[in-house]
Amino acid sequence: MTLPMAAVPPRERPRERLLAQGAEALTERELLALIVRNGAKGTGALDLAGEMLAEYGSLRTLAATRPEELASRSGIGVAKAAAVVAAFELGRRVGGVESALVLRRPEDVAQLAREKLAGLRRERVLAIICNSANRVVRMAIVSEGSMDRSLVPVREILNAVLQHDGRAFAIAHNHPDGDPEPSEADRRATTHVREAARVVGLRFLGHVVVAGERWKSVLG
Secondary structure (H helix, E strand, O other): OOOOHHHOOHHHOHHHHHHHHOHHHOOHHHHHHHHHOOOEOOEOHHHHHHHHHHHHOOHHHHHOOOHHHHHOOOOOHHHHHHHHHHHHHHHHHHHOHHHHOEOOOHHHHHHHHHHHHOOOOOOEEEEEEEOOOOEEEEEEEEEEOEOOEOOOOHHHHHHHHHHOOOOEEEEEEEOOOOOOOOOHHHHHHHHHHHHHHHHHOOEEEEEEEEEOOEEEEOOO
16 A cells, blocks of 8 residues: 555645756656556555556656557556656657758658657557658658558558648658568568659658667668
8 A cells, every 4th residue: 555645745745846846856757647647546646657667667668658558557547548648749749859850861760760669569650741841840650560560551651741731751660579671561662652752742751660779771
């Protein structure tokens, strides 16, 4: 049995510490406890937050977790999972990486892809959408697959780019098995995307496969 928040001395509670000392004074556990707001039966919010961080190993891995996976965890549920995912997404948007980075080479695509795909247990395909100067304006998840099968949907990729007024784009996906070597299917998909982009007048800036800290550019 853990202490409920009401039993914690006021000056030691995360909310009061944030107001008195600023958000930067709080630990990751305390910040996460403020997001989940309350714990579960027999577990306070601080302990629940600590358990989540211990289970996923890092904030980066937790931030990449799908909402339905979080919601299925004991003590979380749909409302808390949605709050956690929304908080991480707001942080990404405020970070400003997407508005600051210009894609000049495959390394730039890999840098963004690693930030978005780190720690995922399933394959995910990202469309990195750029303006006419190749400045990143948006990233969109266009598909998710299994541990051993990448889904690269050409139509969804192009729709995502056009819906956000993109003029150029790159794509990236992860290999959860840790091997960044592109498969033959990855190469075929790259060729299809390049050809479709040419038809609709978009610049295709490349396709990158990431696996942890390693990555490979796909030549279609």
